[in-house]
Amino acid sequence: MTGYDTKLALYVDGEWLGADGRDTQDVLNPATGAAHGALPLATAADLDRALDATRRGFIAWRATAPEARAAILTRTAALIRERADHLARIATLEQGKIQVEAKGEALFAAALLDFHAGEAVRIYGRVLPRAPGGRSLVLQQPVGPVAAFCAWNFPIMNVVRKIAPALAAGCSIIIKPSEETAGSAIEVMRCFQDAGLPGNVAQCVFGVPDMVSRQLLASPITRKLSFTGSVPVGKHLMKLAADTMMKTTMELGGHxxxxxxxxxxxxxxxxxxxxxxxxxxxxxxxxxxxxxxxxxxxxxxxxxxxxxxxxxxxxxxxxxxxxxxxxxxxxxxxxxxxxxxxxxxxxxxxxxxxxxxxxxxxxxxxxxxxxxxxxxxxxxxxxxxxxxxxxxxxxxxxxxxxxxxxxxxxxxxxxxxxxxxxxxxxxxxxxxxxxxxxNSVRLSAPDAPFGGVKDSGHGSEDGPEGVAAHLVTKTVHMV
Known part of the structure; x- marks a missing residue:
């Protein structure tokens, strides 16, 4: 369709993978029902490759200086702002929202990246008082590779909301956006790639949801699950995550x-x-x-x-x-x-x-x-x-x-x-x-935690709490 110029592909280990040898799923224009193109779906081998890449990426990324991580987030934010009109057009053509809302979503995503760039250099520990000559240190360290699944309703922002805090914390990530809004996610990933993010640090895959989630969450490589979606699916994924005791953030439904x-x-x-x-x-x-x-x-x-x-x-x-x-x-x-x-x-x-x-x-x-x-x-x-x-x-x-x-x-x-x-x-x-x-309808801000209670989930995205959700605490005692 006019204006939909995204090449639909998977992004694994820095390489864009097309439809050859893979099943596909059409991405539709909700205003007409017509197909934009065929999206390749990941095979089991593709997912294994993504897991291995994110394992290697984590080793290197956690050792990258916080200032360097922050710089890539900042450059990505700048690219999203430069490409906001293009991103908005793709989002409207595959998700349906009006252009002004889609562009606002892109600009909010850029603001999220800027905020998390600042948080990357503010991951503090503390020193506990001990007898002279002794020290006890409390350290905050990245939890490890993240598997993130996000919904189709905010196809630009949801992707950034998952990736930005993970990268700020020093984690690598495999993200599976919705197949129905794949083009928006792909264009966001191109911004990260063009900003200099190493190809093994962030992967973007699409596929049969149950197959993808079972394979990624069963792997000992994955140490964190972040999910945005319905309550029933969230509860299902938590059960899968329990087998490897991984950390979870669940942003589920509301009413x-x-x-x-x-x-x-x-x-x-x-x-x-x-x-x-x-x-x-x-x-x-x-x-x-x-x-x-x-x-x-x-x-x-x-x-x-x-x-x-x-x-x-x-x-x-x-x-x-x-x-x-x-x-x-x-x-x-x-x-x-x-x-x-x-x-x-x-x-x-x-x-x-x-x-x-x-x-x-x-x-x-x-x-x-x-x-x-x-x-x-x-x-x-x-x-x-x-x-x-x-x-x-x-x-x-x-x-x-x-x-x-x-x-x-x-x-x-x-x-x-x-x-x-x-x-x-x-x-x-x-x-x-x-x-x-x-007396306000504005509940989202880059510096404010976003999340629910009861069946609406647990943990927070955005704000310092979003980065904290990707960290684990370690205590080091020295005498």
Whole structure:
């Protein structure tokens, strides 16, 4: 398709490997359903080669001066900024998000690299006081080769979010991005390669997910698992990782509650939430999903939210006036449609959207959807929808709101809108989530930890905590 000029390949031990002798999988344009090209899938021999490369790469990379590691991260950030328009185009053509969102993702990835370049030279230990002539040292050292698996919803940022902290800590890495958004990952890897990263330090493979994960996680070479994806797959991978007692970071699904109180700035709140709910067609792990609105403003909120939702222009993300693009693959509209039908069957009222687009030209479109008075029994109120669907319910008291926010086993992101300072403090303490936004929808920042609790996973990415997740502690006693 026009503009999709990525050569689809594996990157193993500094070499780009094409389709010869390998099975392939088509990479699709979600706006049309047409294929961009055939992606080669790794064989068992390819994975063995990647493991051996990352073993050798770790030995050399951990011995590389922190300043030298930082310099490569900084150069990669500069290249991503230079190529941001190209990266954004590839991401839109294979994932569907609108261009402004895709370019913003690329620039955020560059900021992550700059931050982790700084962290590479700030991995400190400490000296413990002992009797004269003695010392005890606490050292932080890289855990070892990393296996990282990431989702398709942020195909540029997710790749950088895995690789940057690993490299900053002194680890080598094998990353398996989604096959559905392979081109974005490949272009990011080219930035690392062109910045001077040795070819055996970072590998990029694609393949049958279960085969790849079993082979990489069974190897004694792999010492760390980092995964972004669904709760069921995360739990499966943790079981595989347990056999070799490797360290894990799990960034799993969410079901973001939004608590809207009657003292909020209502119009500003609705404007923020509609934009945030439907960015990336709702395919965001921290997306606001369950909107619990205080009774006194519930009807006004529902009407305003539905009105703004209906005004959104849905279309090809390459078009400059599009506000929401297609869903990323043909599975998603069907799944969202089933959730909408179930919610209506259990009493929900459809205020906006609710169906696929008739004029989608073969693409994977679903209209932005708003449902009010959604029953707690509805599937969508209990399963992560991961799509353009907003679920509205009223509440009476603060205690009711907190109870609803904490009702599910998920604990990734939550949002609260109130001008009452005492209530803001209470909500920040009481809500069970790894990240809480108070009058804000911005939960990601390079210097802030990103992660969840309960079924939404453990460990953090970004911030100093992201690098710490790739380190092990060693104590050295000297007399």
């Amino acid at each position: 973001g509650p939004v608590l809207v109180f009657d003292d909020c700035d209502l119009d500003k709140t609705i404007d923020l939430l509609v934009a945030h709910k439907f960015r990336n067609a709702g395919q965001v792990c921290i997306a606001p999903t369950r909107f619990h609105v205080q009774e006194g403003i519930y009807d006004r909120f529902a009407a305003g939210f539905a009105e703004r939702t209906k005004a959104l222009k849905v279309g090809d993300g390459m078009q400059p006036d599009t506000q929401m693009g297609p869903m990323a693959n043909p599975r998603r509209p069907e799944a969202i449609g089933a959730l909408v039908a179930d919610a209506q069957a259990t009493g929900a009222k459809l205020l906006a959207g609710g169906d696929t687009r008739d004029d989608s030209n073969g693409g994977f479109f679903f209209t932005p959807t708003v449902l009010s008075d959604v029953s707690l029994e509805a599937r969508a109120m209990n399963e992560e929808p991961f799509g353009p669907i907003a679920l509205l319910r009223p509440f009476a008291t603060v205690d009711d709101a907190i109870e609803q926010a904490n009702r599910l086993p998920f604990g990734l992101a939550a949002y609260c809108f109130t001008e009452n300072g005492r209530r803001q403090n209470l909500l920040g303490d009481a809500i069970e989530a790894g990240m809480v936004g108070i």
